Amino acid sequence: MTAGPDDAAGAGDATGRGAAGRDAAVRERLLAVRAEATGRLRALRAEVEGIVEASRDSNADDEHDPDGATIAFERAQVDALARDAAARVEEVDAALARLDAGTYGVCASCGRPIAEGRLEARPTALTCVACAAVR
Numbered sequence: 001m002t003a004g005p006d007d008a009a010g011a012g013d014a015t016g017r018g019a020a021g022r023d024a025a026v027r028e029r030l031l032a033v034r035a036e037a038t039g040r041l042r043a044l045r046a047e048v049e050g051i052v053e054a055s056r057d058s059n060a061d062d063e064h065d066p067d068g069a070t071i072a073f074e075r076a077q078v079d080a081l082a083r084d085a086a087a088r089v090e091e092v093d094a095a096l097a098r099l100d101a102g103t104y105g106v107c108a109s110c111g112r113p114i115a116e117g118r119l120e121a122r123p124t125a126l127t128c129v130a131c132a133a134v135r
Helices: 005-009 019-056 071-101 116-120 129-134
Strands: none
Touching: 019 071
16 A cells, blocks of 8 residues: 555554555455445345345236335335445455555545545545545
8 A cells, every 4th residue: 555655664554564564454454345345235136136026926006006115116226225335346346456556545636645544434535535525
């Protein structure tokens, strides 16, 4: 991870870990986030299949039922959540690629280091706070 001026000297961080230790910790965190998003995606896809399967043999006209959500609405909600989970997996994969390339923690807009606090809050962040505020 390319993050700060101390890295050039190999001084490490407050925990005494060097750049390699930080990279390993970041990788572990990103992989945990990826596993969570992948599990969520799998569950949501199963839920979509369940909704479709349940409606396949039904002749209920829920489209005109004013008291309940339509099957199409439920499916659209779950589809949207699944798209969000898939996007999260892609974000994590991109962050892992940046970590491998040595550019993780470097703002994609201005090239300055992204603050550690921002990376802790959003480990897949592409930009520093200043550049993100401009968007």
